[in-house]
Amino acid sequence: MVNNAAIVNEGSGWQRVIAINLTAVIVGTKLAAAHMRKDKGGKGGRIVSTLSVAGLVQSHMTPVYCATKHGVRAYITGLCKDPTRPDQGIEYAMIAPDAVDTPMFQSVDSNRVLFWDELKDEMKRRMMKPQAVGEAFLQLLRSDVINGAILQVDIQGKTFRHMECVNDGVTFDPSKAF
Ligand SMILES: NC(=O)C1=CN([C@@H]2O[C@H](COP(=O)(O)OP(=O)(O)OC[C@H]3O[C@@H](n4cnc5c(N)ncnc54)[C@H](O)[C@@H]3O)[C@@H](O)[C@H]2O)C=CC1
Numbered sequence: 261m262v263n264n265a266a267i268v269n270e271g272s273g274w275q276r277v278i279a280i281n282l283t284a285v286i287v288g289t290k291l292a293a294a295h296m297r298k299d300k301g302g303k304g305g306r307i308v309s310t311l312s313v314a315g316l317v318q319s320h321m322t323p324v325y326c327a328t329k330h331g332v333r334a335y336i337t338g339l340c341k342d343p344t345r346p347d348q349g350i351e352y353a354m355i356a357p358d359a360v361d362t363p364m365f366q367s368v369d370s371n372r373v374l375f376w377d378e379l380k381d382e383m384k385r386r387m388m389k390p391q392a393v394g395e396a397f398l399q400l401l402r403s404d405v406i407n408g409a410i411l412q413v414d415i416q417g418k419t420f421r422h423m424e425c426v427n428d429g430v431t432f433d434p435s436k437a438f
């Protein structure tokens with residue numbers, strides 16, 4: 261299961277950002293986990309949530325959006341550490357891209373993102389094609405173990421934030437996760 265839907269809007273619709281980016285992730289994750297958990301008759305599985313670099317740093321450009329992505333990181337990290345998780349057979353991981361050329365990015369303006377006029381050139385310089393995130397996502401899923409992983413993706417490449425980089429640089433070492 262993938263938690264991917266999100267919006268960005270630091271303007272008058274900011275409460276909806278919290279509802280979609282954070283509350284809905286918690287609701288969806290609870291529903292999925294209840295269905296998936298092996299100790300309750302499910303088959304187990306993986307739940308991957310899309311963060312953003314905004315879930316790793318604090319930005320004056322998108323403070324509400326950042327709060328939701330930090331909230332997702334805290335919530336999912338808590339589930340990663342649940343001592344009953346191995347019996348549930350569910351792994352939790354996150355992917356944290358920098359700017360990506362999607363409708364979200366293309367629709368950004370100074371009503372939705374603060375200081376946009378000053379920062380847009382820098383964000384556009386860092387912008388990746390969506391394929392880069394798709395490839396990183398598949399690389400994450402190819403790891404034998406992903407619980408606790410946060411895979412940061414930017415124009416420099418891919419970096420695991422909560423794991424040791426080994427082999428091809430993107431293989432998760434769960435013993436180094438926390
Ligand atoms: N585009 C970017 O620069 C970056 C995006 N992200 C994250 O990547 C993920 C995907 O975003 P993008 O593809 O860029 O945006 P997008 O705007 O192209 O796609 C977002 C999707 O979420 C769906 N969605 C929005 N509100 C919804 C709702 N209430 N119910 C159901 N679906 C809803 C939209 O229909 C759309 O298909 C998001 O979590 C976003 O925060 C992370 C880093 C950078």
Ligand SMILES: CC/C=C\C[C@H](O)/C=C/C=C\C=C\C=C\C(=O)[C@@H](O)C/C=C\CCC(=O)O
Nearest residue numbers: 268312313314316317319321322365368373383
């Ligand atoms: C503007 C596009 C709208 C939404 C998409 C995107 O998810 C939003 C990003 C919002 C904030 C970006 C934050 C920017 C971060 C930085 O300023 C960089 O200097 C640091 C980036 C990564 C560093 C990670 C780290 O080493 O801690």
